[in-house]
Amino acid sequence: MCGIIGYTGILDAKKVLTEGLQELEYRGYDSAGIAYFMDNTIKTIKQEGKVSCLCESVKETAAEDVTTCGIGHTRWATHGGVSTTNSHPHTFGKVTLIHNGIIENYKSLEEELQQKGMEPVSQTDSEIAAMVINDCYEGNPVKAIKAAVAKLEGAYAFCIMFEDFPGVIYAIRAGSPLVATHTEKGTIIASDMVALLKYSKNYFVLPEHHIARLTVDDITITNMEHQVVEPKMLHVNWDVASARKGGYDYFMLKEIHEQPEALKNTIGPRMVNDLPDFSEDHIPDSLFTDINRVIITACGTAMHAGLVGKNMIESLTRIPVTVDIASEFRYQNPILDKHTLIITISQSGETADTLAALRLAKENGSKTLSIVNVKGSSIARESDYVLYTHAGPEIAVASTKAYTVQLAAMYLFAFRFAYAKGLLSEEDTKKYMRKLENTIQTVEELLSYDEEVKPIGKKLKKTKDLFFIGRGLDYALASEGSIKLKEISYIHSEVYAAGELKHGTISLITDNVPVIALATQANVYAKMISNIREVRSRGAKVILITNADAHVDASLCDYHIMLPEMDDAFTPFGAAIILQYIAYYAAVSRGLNVDQPRNLAKSVTVE
Ligand code: M6R
Helix, strand or coil, rough: CEEEEEECCCCCCCHHHHHHHHHHHHHCEEEEEEEEEECEEEEEEEEEEHHHHHHHHHHHHHHHHHHHHEEEEECCCCCCCCCCCCCCEEECCCCCEEEEEEEEEEHHHHHHHCCCCCCCCCCCHHHHHHHHHHHHHHCCHHHHHHHHHCCCCCEEEEEHHHECCCEEEEEEEEEECCEEEECCCEEEEEEHHHCCCCCEEEEEECCCCCEEEEEECCCECCCCCCCECCCCCECCCCCCCHCCCCCCCCHHHHHCCCCHHHHHHHHHHHHHCEEEEEEHHCCHHHHHHHEEEEEEEHHHHHHHHHHHCCCHHHHHHHEEEEEEEEEHCCCCCCCCCEEEEEEEEEEECCCCHHHHHHHHHHHHHCCEEEEEECCCHHHHHHHCCEEEEECCCCCCCCCCCCHHHHHHHHHHHHHHHHHCCCCCHHHHCCCHHHHHHHHHHHHHHHHHHHHHHHHHHHHHHCEEEEEEEEEEEHHHHHHHHHHHHHHHHEEEEEEEEEHHHHHHHHHHHCCEEEEEEEEHHHHHHHHHHHHHHHHHHCCCEEEEECCCCCCCCHHHHEEEEEEECCCHHHHHHHHHHHHHHHHHHHHHHHHCCCCCCCCCCCCCCCC
C-alpha cells in the first residue's frame, strides 16, 4: 500500500521520481506527488488521480525546474479521503515527508500538537508524523527522527527531506518495506526493488529502526545508538523487461503467460535426480521429522494456495494441516508448540497480517517456514526457513503466476515431507516429481485456450452475481477463481462446496444465473454431476471445467472447457489458467482497468 521513492544524485530527479512512481503504481493509485529541492527550498507537486495525472502536472507546472534530489509517493488512501490535500508529500515547518503505513496513535499526537498551537491541513496520519518530526527538530535531522519515532505507534516507511539540508534524504522504517541502492549516478530508495531495477540489480533492505542518510555519493545507515551499520547486499536477476508490459495489453495477461517460466524456475532447481531437494534452500529433513502438525496462514490468493497445499500434504503424510486466514489466526489465541510448523505464504513477503502471524508463531516457539516471492522481504527474513518462489516481479494487483508457483512450492514441500518421513518410496516420489514437472508443459498448452475462454468472459459482461462450485481440490481452487473474478471484474461471486449449495444457497439459483462448476476430481465426479443437474434444473447457466477423460452430456452445461490430460491431484495448475482467463476476459469485456482495480493495492502492508 502506497509506493514511495527518494533519489539524490546527478540525474533529473523529477524524471527518476515520476518513472519510479510508474513502476510503483501497483501499490496504490488514488493520488500521487513529488517534492524536490530547488536551490535551498523544497517545491511540491501533488495531484489526485493516477501517476500519469501527476506527470502532466509536473510537465505543466515545473518544466523549467532543474533538480537532482527529491521524494515521490503514490497513494492508497487509509486515513483521509482521496484528495490533492491528503496526497503526499506532506510538509510541516522544515520537514517534508512521504509515508507508507499507518500511524495508529495519530489522533492523540494531533491533540498534543494542537495544544501547542499547531494545526494540520489534511486528514492524514502522515501529516501528523511530519508535524511530530518538525516539533522534535532543532537543527539535527537524525536526532529529530529518533525522538519523533519514539512517539509513533504503528507501521511506517518514511523518506524525509529537511529544508536546511538540500540534497540529502533521510529514511526510516518499521513494518513497511524500504530497499535502497547506490549507483554511480546517485543513491535511490523505494518501497520495492522494481523501482530500482533500471539503476541496479544490487540492493539492500533498510533494517527496521535504522536511519538511512542518502547523499549523492553514499548511503549511511545508523542504528538508534548512532552506530554505523553495514547493510547486507542482495542481488536479483530480474531484468527491467520483467517489470514492463512487453507488448501485452495488461500486466495480468503478461503474467498469466509467464507461468510456464515461473514454474520452471521454481521447480527446476529443486529437482535433483528426479527427487525434491531443498539443500540449496537450507531446509533440513530434521524439520519434517520434528513436527506433528502444520498450520498454513496467509491472505487472499496466497491463502488459497495453502488450501490446495493442505490437500496434498495431508494425503501424503497424514499429518493434520489447518489453513487460517492470517488476520484471523493472529487473534484466535492459536494452539502452538515446538512441534507445530507454521507455513506463511506471501508473494510480496510484506503482508502485514501474515507477518504478524509469523511473529506470533515464533513467539510461541513454533517452527516457521515461508513461501515467498520477494527476496529479502520481511517475511522471508524473519522465518526460520524460506522456500523462495521464482515468479519474477508480479505487478498486476490480481495474483496469477505467484499463485501457481505457490502451488508448486506447496507440492514440493509435501513430496519432500512424505519422502523424508519414509511415507513415500523413492520411486513414488520420483513419479510425483515428474507429474509436477509435466504441469509446466500442460500450463504452456493451456495458454492457447484463451480463444475458447474469451466468449465466456464476454458473456459475463452484464452479469451481477455468479457462483463457483466444486468439491475437494476443486472447491479450494474455486475460492481462487472467485476472488480473481471479483477483484478485477467487480462481479459479485460466491464459492460453495457443491454439496453445501442445497443447504440454503440454492434459493439464489434462478434463471440465467451463471454457475462455474469445477469437476476435475474423479472421486467426486458423479456427485458433482448431480449437483450441476440441481442448479441446471433451476435455470442456471453452467460453465463446466473438467479433466480430459470426463464424458459430459451436452445438456449439462452451456460451456465446457476440458483440460488436457492431467493427474487429478495436479488439475489446480491447469484449471487455474482457465479461471484466470475467465476473470481477465470478463474484466476486459466490461472495459475495466484490469491491472489497477478500484480500492485495491498490490502489497497490503496495513492491518
Ligand atoms: O503479497 P501476498 O501474497 O502476501 O498478498 C496476499 C493478498 O493480498 C493477495 O494474494 C491478494 O489476495 C491478491 N490481490 C489476489 O489476486
